Amino acid sequence: MNTIQSNIDNLTALWQQASRPFNGCFGSAAFNYCHVEHSGWPNRLWFNQDITPELIKTAAAAIDDKSSAFTLPYWDIYNSGSFQILDTLGYQQKSEQIGMSLKLEQPFLQRPGLDYRRVTDDAAAQLWSDIFGQAFGYLISPEILMRTGNGIEYYLAYYQDQPAGTAMLYTTGDIAGIHAVGVIPGMRRKGIADDMMVFILNRAIALGASYATLQASAMGKGLYLKLGFKEEFRIKNYIFKV
Template structure:
């Protein structure tokens, strides 16, 4: 794999976006979503009950085509009766895309810092809390425990965890697969999760979660570190992720640096709401 020092800041932004895009597309396809891939836009819609995963992941539009593309995405959300989202990264165009999404009824849900780290320069002083054991998810029974743990507070709770778990069940547990999942047990009890997605030549970290009663013990850092070490053993040299505000200081301690912001815009079905906002 390409060493970290060969990546410019610009190319790191590109692979952060690319890994995230491939991750979303892969999960959405497993859910049976409608996969549109055109020169000016790409989306996966209809395969998930979650706005985050019915999403537009790439757009290179113009002032003249932007409104039509936004309306088309809303029409597909409506056709499948699902909420949806646009993941607006640094290379999406035009620059006022976010403003037009809001004008069409989307809500700006905040930004996800896009971060990257040299896997050969991870902070090796991250300690594993006493009593914590981190295991690879290798079969259906392990995945069931992983899913139940994620459901204890991540994102949209059981709805999100059950859908993600079902998609991971479909993807399987192959050693050479794109996905690898990790479960943290603290004094024998499952308390933490994360997933590794190998795409776009880099290692993406997703679904990092520690149950509320086990937080502030270093468990989140430890399970993320373990997944990144696994990626390094597999020959990957760059780790990437989109950070929550809670996770940001944890990832900084591991060695991650912020390179971009990915803005989240979500659309929810509304009765009698306008399809097309006035310009």
């Protein structure tokens, strides 16, 4: 299995799933973009092939009427150095992630201590949005959760009856994409992220997934390596604004 492509496909399918109820999916053979008003996510534009200056200009023209900035993930899989085109054109790189995957086999040992609750109502969706914002510093609209909760699993983790973190699970075929795993600042250094990952991985196994994929920050990479994930490719995230 090409886990690199499966990782990218799961991620882009998630963005499309999240924006589809808002009629926010657009695209062509060369690129796609997703946009939801009043939300910091997904709001992504991505290319389905290696980039050229002409292709970037075409994509920029396509979002010319959008007021908010998009994030442009550059998949560093072409061995062409074409990300330098974005640098030359003046687009600012805001972050970098590591695409990782794990073959799922035996369930993981789950430690007691956390309570996990799937988001199923408006109040929980608002709370998830608030906790996510504290953990990551930007907004996912609670309306997205309520309109996509059948296809995307959103979870809140509670520590001593207090909401502590968020997680998101999205499956495509036998790929389980793990997203939005975050812990609020006041609850960090308690092993909560580790336990959340074990819960989500076991949930993925229960759903019949063969592989788990995710996109890690440099800070989170160590946790995922400890669980057995392997590094496979880099994602350079650019601010893409006309």
